Amino acid sequence: MSDASAPTGGILTEEQDADACGLRERKKRRTRGLLHRAALQLVAQEGLAGVTVERIAAEADVSPRTFFNYFPTKEAAVLGTTPESVDRIIDRLATRPADEPPLASLRAALRETLTPLLSDPELRATRRAVLQQNPSMTDALLGATAGLERRLRAAVAARMGRDADDPDAVLLAGTALVAVRAVLVGGGLSADEAHERFEHCFDVLAGGLGDLGR
Amino acid sequence: MSDASAPTGGILTEEQDADACGLRERKKRRTRGLLHRAALQLVAQEGLAGVTVERIAAEADVSPRTFFNYFPTKEAAVLGTTPESVDRIIDRLATRPADEPPLASLRAALRETLTPLLSDPELRATRRAVLQQNPSMTDALLGATAGLERRLRAAVAARMGRDADDPDAVLLAGTALVAVRAVLVGGGLSADEAHERFEHCFDVLAGGLGDLGR
DNA sequence: ACGCCTTTTTGCAGTGCCTGCAAAGTTGCG
DNA sequence: CGCAACTTTGCAGGCACTGCAAAAAGGCGT
Numbered sequence: 001m002s003d004a005s006a007p008t009g010g011i012l013t014e015e016q017d018a019d020a021c022g023l024r025e026r027k028k029r030r031t032r033g034l035l036h037r038a039a040l041q042l043v044a045q046e047g048l049a050g051v052t053v054e055r056i057a058a059e060a061d062v063s064p065r066t067f068f069n070y071f072p073t074k075e076a077a078v079l080g081t082t083p084e085s086v087d088r089i090i091d092r093l094a095t096r097p098a099d100e101p102p103l104a105s106l107r108a109a110l111r112e113t114l115t116p117l118l119s120d121p122e123l124r125a126t127r128r129a130v131l132q133q134n135p136s137m138t139d140a141l142l143g144a145t146a147g148l149e150r151r152l153r154a155a156v157a158a159r160m161g162r163d164a165d166d167p168d169a170v171l172l173a174g175t176a177l178v179a180v181r182a183v184l185v186g187g188g189l190s191a192d193e194a195h196e197r198f199e200h201c202f203d204v205l206a207g208g209l210g211d212l213g214r
Numbered sequence: 215m216s217d218a219s220a221p222t223g224g225i226l227t228e229e230q231d232a233d234a235c236g237l238r239e240r241k242k243r244r245t246r247g248l249l250h251r252a253a254l255q256l257v258a259q260e261g262l263a264g265v266t267v268e269r270i271a272a273e274a275d276v277s278p279r280t281f282f283n284y285f286p287t288k289e290a291a292v293l294g295t296t297p298e299s300v301d302r303i304i305d306r307l308a309t310r311p312a313d314e315p316p317l318a319s320l321r322a323a324l325r326e327t328l329t330p331l332l333s334d335p336e337l338r339a340t341r342r343a344v345l346q347q348n349p350s351m352t353d354a355l356l357g358a359t360a361g362l363e364r365r366l367r368a369a370v371a372a373r374m375g376r377d378a379d380d381p382d383a384v385l386l387a388g389t390a391l392v393a394v395r396a397v398l399v400g401g402g403l404s405a406d407e408a409h410e411r412f413e414h415c416f417d418v419l420a421g422g423l424g425d426l427g428r
Numbered sequence: 429a430c431g432c433c434t435t436t437t438t439g440c441a442g443t444g445c446c447t448g449c450a451a452a453g454t455t456g457c458g
Numbered sequence: 459c460g461c462a463a464c465t466t467t468g469c470a471g472g473c474a475c476t477g478c479a480a481a482a483a484g485g486c487g488t
Contacts, residue, residue: 024455024464052444063467068446101427135361142360143353150352160427167396167411168426171418174392175385182384197381204385210420212382213316213374238435238484267474277438282475 032070032082034060039077044126048078048134075140078130086148089113093155102156106176107202114180114198118191128187149173175205246284248274250294253285257292258340262348289354292344300362303327307369316370320390321416328394328412332405342401363387389419 038059042051053074057067071077092112096105118124131137157169179201183194204212252273256265267288271281285291306326310319332338345351371383393415397408418426 022456027455028465053446054444065447065468066466069465072446074445101424103423103426138364139357139360142356146353146356147349165399165401167400167415168418170396170399171389171392171415172423172426174395175389175419175423178385178388178392181388182381185379185384186381187379201381201385204382205389206422206424208420208422209317209386209389210315212386236485241484242436266472279439279476280437283436286475288474 031060031062031066035062035067035070035077036080039071039074040080040126040130043078043134043137044130048074048130048137053077073140075137076144078137079141079144081144086151089148090151090155093152098159102159102172103176103202103206105159106152106156106172110176110180111195111198114183115195117184118194121191125187128184145177149177152176176202179205245274245276245280246296249276249281249284249291253288253291254294254340254344257348257351258344262288262292262344262351287354289351290358292351293355293358295358300365303362304365304369307366312373316373316386317390317416317420319373320366320370320386324390324394325409325412328397329409331398332408335405339401342398359391363391366390390416393419 035056039051039056042055042059051074053067054064056074056077057064060067067077089109092109093105096108100108131141152173153169154164156172157164157166160166160169162169179198182201183198186194186197189197249270253265253270256269256273265288267281268278270288270291271278274281281291303323306323307319310322314322345355366387367383368378370386371378371380374380374383376383393412396415397412400408400411403411
């Protein structure tokens with residue numbers, strides 16, 4: 001069923017770099033990918049409640065115990081988020097020029113992150129369906145973004161020379177992720193249209209939401 | 215320990231209306247409040263993992279099974295969110311004038327909602343501490359807001375005559391809730407300062423985030 | 429006060445998530 | 459090969475959460 005060679009990036013992530021070094025590392029990535037794909041696939045078919053961790057593990061040919069070496073919860077496996085994917089976004093943000101306005105830096109960093117997410121239409125449709133049909137998965141997704149948001153906020157605050165719970169930093173980090181969500185909820189969009197929507201959202205954020213509406 | 219007569223509003227809610235009718239209704243509110251307060255108190259002292267549902271139920275003098283008649287999860291009890299509290303916010307939004315710009319309506323509806331949350335400084339400090347010391351509680355809070363966000367989005371989209379996953383509607387609903395969060399994360403603020411922060415956040419949202427930064 | 433109906437509480441039994449621990453199996457390297 | 463580091467696995471167990479049916483309690487008319 002699952003194709004072990006296909007990309008395995010999670011909903012907040014991108015595909016892992018192909019620069020596998022040792023056998024160990026390659027195997028780990030493969031297993032993580034298998035688990036993610038198995039989880040997504042099964043939940044798409046039978047709903048979140050209808051799939052047990054045991055099933056997912058069996059599908060990926062590992063023991064149930066091993067499942068929890070890769071993902072802390074069943075939902076995390078469906079989303080496919082990994083700690084490294086968050087690190088990467090933070091890294092991207094850090095490499096933006098220091099004098100760039102914070103919102104522009106976020107925009108650039110998240111644009112790069114989003115691109116690979118939009119590349120596979122079928123995968124995108126599956127994720128969308130899973131999120132729509134299992135409301136608690138949306139909760140889990142928002143929960144999963146909490147960690148990213150905190151780190152984005154810290155990075156932005158540092159860049160602006162403010163402290164960590166500065167309201168402007170909260171707004172910047174939070175609204176940037178809202179924009180990402182606004183792109184992901186859109187169904188039936190081509191990759192280009194999704195990108196357009198991304199730019200539109202950040203334009204609106206930059207220019208102000210006050211004039212939206214009739 | 216717990217004071218049954220004290221306000222019991224959850225983190226997204228306000229105190230329930232005092233217009234209790236029958237004994238039945240009063241008792242339910244009392245029990246819900248007791249459970250919420252017990253959960254918050256115990257988790258503040260011993261951490262989320264250190265407290266079982268059984269303990270919370272015992273503290274509120276109900277059976278463990280009854281706990282789940284009031285809250286779907288342990289985290290929900292700590293947050294104290296109720297379905298009615300979400301209804302109320304939506305109602306508030308619905309009563310805003312139809313020709314008001316959406317962001318202004320959200321601002322007004324959420325301002326009313328926020329006010330009672332800021333009234334009790336001690337409670338606010340406890341909540342803040344619980345959220346800070348238990349990262350997974352932040353995840354739960356974000357997850358809990360997902361339902362509210364969806365409904366806000368639907369209401370805003372309807373008001374604008376767009377469909378439910380219109381990107382502008384997503385932005386409006388999402389960023390408004392980010393503003394609320396920006397107020398709640400601030401520690402050591404007086405109620406007045408918190409309100410100022412609220413207005414500041416919405417001013418920024420309305421005027422644009424593009425110029426934030428150094 | 430009494431009985432009747434509705435709502436709420438409770439106990440029970442069960443499923444499944446998730447964890448720590450220690451044994452067994454793999455990989456990397458000299 | 460042989461040792462060290464790491465990963466997988468099984469096992470035992472705690473706890474969250476659910477459905478079901480019996481018991482308790484509130485609401486209400488007579």
